[in-house]
Amino acid sequence: MSFDGHTTSSGSYPGPAGSIALNANVLVLNKYYQAIRVINVRRAFSMLCKELAEVIHIEDEGAGKSKWLNLNFTDWQELSSLKAEFEPDDYEWIHTVRFQIAVPRIIRLLGYDKLPRQDVKFNRRNIYARDGSKCQYCGKKFPTTDLSLDHVTPKSQGGKSTWDNIVCSCIRCNVKKGGRTPEQAHMHLITKPVKPKRSPVINIRLADERYSSWKQFLDNAYWTVELK
Numbered sequence: 001m002s003f004d005g006h007t008t009s010s011g012s013y014p015g016p017a018g019s020i021a022l023n024a025n026v027l028v029l030n031k032y033y034q035a036i037r038v039i040n041v042r043r044a045f046s047m048l049c050k051e052l053a054e055v056i057h058i059e060d061e062g063a064g065k066s067k068w069l070n071l072n073f074t075d076w077q078e079l080s081s082l083k084a085e086f087e088p089d090d091y092e093w094i095h096t097v098r099f100q101i102a103v104p105r106i107i108r109l110l111g112y113d114k115l116p117r118q119d120v121k122f123n124r125r126n127i128y129a130r131d132g133s134k135c136q137y138c139g140k141k142f143p144t145t146d147l148s149l150d151h152v153t154p155k156s157q158g159g160k161s162t163w164d165n166i167v168c169s170c171i172r173c174n175v176k177k178g179g180r181t182p183e184q185a186h187m188h189l190i191t192k193p194v195k196p197k198r199s200p201v202i203n204i205r206l207a208d209e210r211y212s213s214w215k216q217f218l219d220n221a222y223w224t225v226e227l228k
């Protein structure tokens with residue numbers, strides 16, 4: 001079975017399912033239920049089909065209660081067909097030639113026992129995500145191609161390339177600031193730059209209601225990291 005050539009994004013289901021299901025994100029847990037990364041739907045289904053992973057489905061039971069279900073691919077297919085009938089708007093759908101299946105939000109790798117990385121990688125993508133792609137001087141949002149990374153205290157004055165000394169800046173503000181500190185240039189940072197506690201990319205997803213079920217696993221990961 002292929003999820004590459006024979007899929008279409010949801011067309012027949014309205015509501016939240018109207019978005020392009022293949023662009024949805026899936027949270028991956030290790031076998032100890034610790035969040036380790038976010039992947040795309042295609043990779044998630046590929047691992048489910050190979051039985052390397054199972055779906056963790058959080059069923060809302062109302063009154064603030066919920067329960068989890070551990071489901072293999074066949075179980076998930078069966079549950080999907082019920083959901084398609086009764087709650088189509090609550091899910092995003094992948095249509096294959098033979099059937100339709102709901103996009104899972106969380107999967108668990110059955111044989112993977114490595115622990116989550118404790119540290120947020122210091123790279124361009126995570127810095128842009130931390131700063132919400134906003135210039136930290138003028139506060140405007142820019143496409144990443146129009147943003148550069150600015151050393152708050154310039155390298156020429158001993159500034160380091162670290163989380164608390166690098167921010168996103170638009171080209172205009174970068175030029176205006178030149179080789180000066182914000183004080184010297186009479187410019188102000190809109191937020192004090194700090195090292196994020198967890199992946200800023202995941203934080204952005206969490207703001208999306210579709211991924212609310214991730215929260216309990218991420219909080220768990222967060223506390224695990226903090227207590228070590």
Ligand SMILES: [Zn+2]
Pocket residue numbers: 135136137138139140169170171172173174
């Ligand atoms: Zn700017």
